[in-house]
Amino acid sequence: MLKGTNIHKSFGDLEVLKGIDLEVAPSEVVVLVGVSGSGKSTLLRCFNFLERINKGTIEVDGQVVDPKKHKLSKIRAEVGMVFQHFNLFPHMTVLENVIEAPMIVKKMKKEDAVVLAKGLLEKVGLADKADVYPSKLSGGQKQRVAIARSLAMEPKVLLFDEPTSALDPELVGEVLSVMQQLAQEGMTMVVVTHEMKFAREVADRVIMLDEGRIIESADPVTFFENPSHERTKQFIQLVD
Amino acid sequence: MELLNTVFEVFMRTYPGFLEAALMTLKITAVALVLGTILGLVFALMKISRSKILQTIANVYITIIRGTPLIVQIMFLYFGITELITLSGFWAGAIALGIHNGAYIAEIFRGAIQGIDRGQREASSSLGMTRAQSMRRIIFPQALKRSIPPLGNQFIITLKDSSLVYIISVQELFALANREAAQSYQPLETFLVVGVYYLILVMIFTYLLKLYENKLNVDK
Numbered sequence: 472m473l474k475g476t477n478i479h480k481s482f483g484d485l486e487v488l489k490g491i492d493l494e495v496a497p498s499e500v501v502v503l504v505g506v507s508g509s510g511k512s513t514l515l516r517c518f519n520f521l522e523r524i525n526k527g528t529i530e531v532d533g534q535v536v537d538p539k540k541h542k543l544s545k546i547r548a549e550v551g552m553v554f555q556h557f558n559l560f561p562h563m564t565v566l567e568n569v570i571e572a573p574m575i576v577k578k579m580k581k582e583d584a585v586v587l588a589k590g591l592l593e594k595v596g597l598a599d600k601a602d603v604y605p606s607k608l609s610g611g612q613k614q615r616v617a618i619a620r621s622l623a624m625e626p627k628v629l630l631f632d633e634p635t636s637a638l639d640p641e642l643v644g645e646v647l648s649v650m651q652q653l654a655q656e657g658m659t660m661v662v663v664t665h666e667m668k669f670a671r672e673v674a675d676r677v678i679m680l681d682e683g684r685i686i687e688s689a690d691p692v693t694f695f696e697n698p699s700h701e702r703t704k705q706f707i708q709l710v711d
Numbered sequence: 712m713e714l715l716n717t718v719f720e721v722f723m724r725t726y727p728g729f730l731e732a733a734l735m736t737l738k739i740t741a742v743a744l745v746l747g748t749i750l751g752l753v754f755a756l757m758k759i760s761r762s763k764i765l766q767t768i769a770n771v772y773i774t775i776i777r778g779t780p781l782i783v784q785i786m787f788l789y790f791g792i793t794e795l796i797t798l799s800g801f802w803a804g805a806i807a808l809g810i811h812n813g814a815y816i817a818e819i820f821r822g823a824i825q826g827i828d829r830g831q832r833e834a835s836s837s838l839g840m841t842r843a844q845s846m847r848r849i850i851f852p853q854a855l856k857r858s859i860p861p862l863g864n865q866f867i868i869t870l871k872d873s874s875l876v877y878i879i880s881v882q883e884l885f886a887l888a889n890r891e892a893a894q895s896y897q898p899l900e901t902f903l904v905v906g907v908y909y910l911i912l913v914m915i916f917t918y919l920l921k922l923y924e925n926k927l928n929v930d931k
Binding site for chain 2: 543547548549558617
């Protein structure tokens with residue numbers, strides 16, 4: 472579904488990703504962990520082409536994406552992204568946030584977009600908030616709207632960049648449970664998070680990044696109970 | 712007390728002429744603001760575009776206009792380019808004011824657009840919007856709202872700067888005041904009266920902008 476081969480990415484002299492190979496199968500949930508600066512968020516942003524890679528290839532749904540040849544907007548519409556800071560559109564109501572991209576990008580009729588959006592808001596438990604502005608929502612509600620907004624484009628893959636890191640502790644659960652529900656429905660997901668409980672319970676595979684390289688990739692049980700790399704052990708002790 | 716009486720007297724004698732002149736001031740300001748806002752938007756978009764050529768054109772325009780006095784620009788349009796085109800005083804003045812304001816308004820829009828959080832662009836990109844769609848639907852509406860206070864300032868400056876077109880004999884407020892003062896030998900009273908006209912126009916302007924700003928503030 473999503474495949475990166477030998478991905479290299481530098482910011483100036485700093486090489487952040489040093490040859491990443493990662494393939495995500497349909498309906499798979501991959502959780503990326505690692506200390507800050509390990510490159511996990513950068514990797515996610517490369518998969519969405521918010522960052523251009525310096526070397527390597529990225530395939531979406533079996534097709535190699537060449538930023539020079541392909542319209543990136545078309546590709547991005549298939550790879551949804553949920554951000555740490557939600558990035559809702561503050562000048563639009565919740566409903567308008569969700570119907571915007573289907574109408575503008577997919578040219579969907581407003582009535583159809585509204586039906587779609589209301590269904591998605593129902594799904595994330597915010598049907599009653601359709602007509603309020605984002606400034607009136609809690610962080611957890613904002614992030615659930617952001618998820619609904621991404622889903623409205625019916626992406627093939629959904630990327631989550633530390634979706635709960637900006638939330639108060641008591642609001643984390645409501646977002647994670649929406650994500651868990653999506654995973655159960657078969658959504659292909661790549662999640663950068665520090666929520667180890669989520670990694671244990673929801674992930675099909677947990678991947679540890681360290682200094683721009685993948686040093687551990689295993690199912691959650693093996694990852695947490697029997698990691699092969701010393702750095703992974705240290706990391707697990709640190710966060711658990 | 713004596714002064715108040717003579718001011719009132721001057722006011723009563725001159726108000727038919729001044730009301731007409733005030734209308735002229737408003738007309739010239741309105742044309743200048745429409746033109747200035749359009750030019751400002753175009754040059755702001757050129758300045759933030761990825762094309763070096765467009766950026767350069769915008770920079771040259773802004774540098775020249777901000778670097779020369781408005782009164783020189785007015786004279787240039789009215790007397791300077793008569794070989795190319797002959798403009799009436801009204802149009803020369805209004806266009807000069809519009810071009811002049813365009814440079815400042817361009818900087819206001821550019822600053823507001825660049826001040827919008829990068830996450831807004833990234834979110835719209837990640838949803839598949841093109842740069843143009845993202846600008847039109849997401850970035851610009853938010854930037855416009857932030858531009859209102861500095862735009863309001865600029866609009867008020869334009870209204871007051873329109874007095875400079877008296878130099879090319881446009882019969883607006885200041886030109887009339889100037890003539891009245893000379894003819895009546897009452898410069899103190901006349902300039903006091905015309906000052907009040909400007910003050911009232913500016914206050915009405917400020918009030919209308921406030922209404923518009925509140926209307927845009929629905930999401931707060």
